Amino acid sequence: MKIRTFVAVSLLAVTAPAFAQFGGLGDFVKKNLTADNLKKVADAVTPMSESEEIDAGAGISAMILGASPLVVNDELQRYVNRVGRWVSLQSARTDLPWEFGVIDSPSVNAFAVPGGKIFVTLGLVRKLKSESELAGVLAHEVAHVSLKHQVKAIENAKLSALGQSAVQAAADAKLAQTNLGSTPIVGNLASAAAGMGIEAMKNGLFLRPLDRSLEYDADRLGVVLAARAGYDSYGLIAALQILATMTPDEAGGSISMSTHPTPNDRLAELEKFTATLDKYANQPQVGERFTKVMAGVK
Amino acid sequence: MKLFLPLGLLLLCTIATAQEPLLTNRATELRAAPEFDAKVLQALPEKSPVQLIERKGAWSQVKSGTVTGWVRMMHLRGGVVVEAQPQSAGGSALSGFSRLLGGNRTQPDTRSRNATLGVRGLSPEDLKTASPNVQDLAKLAAMQADKPSAEKFAKEVPLTKVDVAELSGNDRGGRK
Numbered sequence: 001m002k003i004r005t006f007v008a009v010s011l012l013a014v015t016a017p018a019f020a021q022f023g024g025l026g027d028f029v030k031k032n033l034t035a036d037n038l039k040k041v042a043d044a045v046t047p048m049s050e051s052e053e054i055d056a057g058a059g060i061s062a063m064i065l066g067a068s069p070l071v072v073n074d075e076l077q078r079y080v081n082r083v084g085r086w087v088s089l090q091s092a093r094t095d096l097p098w099e100f101g102v103i104d105s106p107s108v109n110a111f112a113v114p115g116g117k118i119f120v121t122l123g124l125v126r127k128l129k130s131e132s133e134l135a136g137v138l139a140h141e142v143a144h145v146s147l148k149h150q151v152k153a154i155e156n157a158k159l160s161a162l163g164q165s166a167v168q169a170a171a172d173a174k175l176a177q178t179n180l181g182s183t184p185i186v187g188n189l190a191s192a193a194a195g196m197g198i199e200a201m202k203n204g205l206f207l208r209p210l211d212r213s214l215e216y217d218a219d220r221l222g223v224v225l226a227a228r229a230g231y232d233s234y235g236l237i238a239a240l241q242i243l244a245t246m247t248p249d250e251a252g253g254s255i256s257m258s259t260h261p262t263p264n265d266r267l268a269e270l271e272k273f274t275a276t277l278d279k280y281a282n283q284p285q286v287g288e289r290f291t292k293v294m295a296g297v298k
Numbered sequence: 299m300k301l302f303l304p305l306g307l308l309l310l311c312t313i314a315t316a317q318e319p320l321l322t323n324r325a326t327e328l329r330a331a332p333e334f335d336a337k338v339l340q341a342l343p344e345k346s347p348v349q350l351i352e353r354k355g356a357w358s359q360v361k362s363g364t365v366t367g368w369v370r371m372m373h374l375r376g377g378v379v380v381e382a383q384p385q386s387a388g389g390s391a392l393s394g395f396s397r398l399l400g401g402n403r404t405q406p407d408t409r410s411r412n413a414t415l416g417v418r419g420l421s422p423e424d425l426k427t428a429s430p431n432v433q434d435l436a437k438l439a440a441m442q443a444d445k446p447s448a449e450k451f452a453k454e455v456p457l458t459k460v461d462v463a464e465l466s467g468n469d470r471g472g473r474k
Contacts, residue, residue: 062435066428068420070437077441085448086457094445101438105420117438121420129352189432198430207422220465230457234356234371241350244376245318264323264375271372273465274356280462281355284455 048151050115052193054097056154057115059197060206061101062189064111064119068103071122071297076102079293083131084118084138090228091146100138108246112141114150114197122297127242131286132226136235140222147221149214150206157205212261216269223270223277233280240267319347320360321377328367332357339367347377 048056070077077100084100096116105121112118118141120134128134144150189198200206219236227233244263261269270277322342329336332354340362342348348360348369357368443451452458 058435059430061438062430062432063425063428065431065434065438067424069431070434070441074441077437078443081441081443082448082451085443085445086452089445089448090459097439097442099438099442101434101441103420107420109420189430189435201428202426204422204426207425224462224464227462228460230452230455230460232355234353237371238353241320241371241374241376245320245350246376267372267375274372276462276465277372278356280460283460284457285354286455286457289455 048114048155048193050096052191053148053151054115055191055193056197056200057113057117058189059194059199060113060201061117061119061197062194063198063201064103064113065101068105068121071102071104073102073297075296076125076293079289080120080125080134080138083135084142087135087139087225087229088116088142088146090225091142093146096145098142108243110137110141112144112150114145114148114154116145118142118145124239125294126297128239128290129287130235130238131290132231132235132284133238133242134235134290135226135229135231136222136237137239139225139229140218140236142225143218143221144210144214146225147214147217149210149218153210154200154205157200212265215261215266219266219270220273223273227280227283230283232283232285233277235285237267237270237277240270318377319349320358320374322346322348322369322373323375324373326369326373328360328362328365328369330367332359332368336368340365342369345377348374350374 080102081100085098088094088096088098093116098116098118100118100120102125103119103121106123107121108124108127110118110120110124118138120137120141124137125134128137189195219240222236223233226235240263244267322344324344326342327338328340328342328348330339331337342362346362348358348362351359351361351366353359353371354368356371358371358374359366359368360374
């Protein structure tokens with residue numbers, strides 16, 4: 001917070017004398033100190049509101065779904081939503097409009113989008129063996145949203161890129177909406193924040209990795225959320241072991257990154273909490289209900 | 299304030315199939331039952347490969363050679379090492395998976411060598427150039443579960459809320 005305020009103040013401080021040096025504010029000011037530019041500065045230094053976060057998430061989600069649509073299986077989708085919603089009820093942000101979707105990709109991946117939209121690939125769901133493992137994966141993603149990791153990343157990106165055309169453009173609702181092209185703008189996709197989300201995807205902003213320490217934070221909180229929901233505490237660990245045994249050969253999913261901690265590193269971090277993990281290890285795995293739903297997946 | 303890279307999504311990371319064995323990450327024991335005082339069937343040196351059968355709580359049932367037994371889950375790690383990929387000219391963090399799947403083996407897994415970004419549907423390029431899918435965005439919302447239905451769903455098992463404190467520092471000292 002301190003840094004943000006400092007940067008904001010500096011920007012304004014640097015800007016004002018710059019005008020003065022060119023003698024007479026006159027045309028220069030008229031040209032540059034526009035309401036639009038001031039709004040951009042203000043936007044960049046104002047924390048995102050929850051509704052902006054949700055709208056930005058809608059834009060990002062629309063892009064993800066554009067690349068990989070939902071699996072057509074209502075039973076599976078409703079099931080994953082119930083598991084995810086139950087887990088999210090254990091988080092600090094129970095009132096977000098949490099939505100969970102299984103996307104039709106053979107890659108093994110899961111995504112959290114700002115505002116509470118979570119995606120898992122069919123490739124990943126197929127690898128899991130019980131509801132507690134699914135809950136562990138979803139809980140890791142819920143933790144990212146609950147801890148506002150992406151919101152903070154967006155705010156930082158806006159700040160650091162203030163003045164740079166790419167992200168400035170991303171913050172510009174008009175441009176973003178233009179980029180929707182022939183796509184009909186419906187519902188909350190018409191908002192400036194949704195446009196920013198779409199634009200941020202086009203710029204690759206959301207494809208950059210989070211700091212590895214944030215992944216560990218999300219793993220720790222994820223384990224806790226799943227255990228609070230009553231699931232056995234080793235679900236996420238089981239999922240990480242599955243990841244750790246796979247080679248990238250095949251369906252490979254890959255928006256992963258060089259800086260992403262390896263599953264083995266993540267397991268080592270979680271091992272520090274073995275005593276707590278063991279306390280909740282014998283809560284239900286709920287294998288049957290999971291298997292039943294998966295039997296209906298082609 | 300922490301500096302972190304703008305990013306967003308992800309994270310359980312990626313990648314694909316081909317089930318590899320798990321490896322023990324220390325010398326441990328294969329036991330007859332998922333309990334600390336169960337009979338030891340076999341001593342497992344570090345880096346023993348085992349095939350996962352199922353798990354129960356903190357224990358994994360595995361097959362070691364011809365012997366089936368239980369080993370502590372936390373004593374198992376993946377064994378695949380992916381060689382570092384050179385970053386491409388664009389410098390994007392997306393261009394290589396170095397160490398993504400890392401393990402402790404020193405021999406690189408040669409099958410992984412060319413596995414950079416051959417993804418169908420979800421590559422960074424696919425995501426960047428996608429057209430917003432508003433139909434599925436609406437479908438996603440339609441599948442949403444409200445609080446009462448999630449609570450009812452939990453009750454069916456039943457799953458009950460448990461008071462679990464957040465994890466911090468570390469709590470080693472419990473049984474390994």
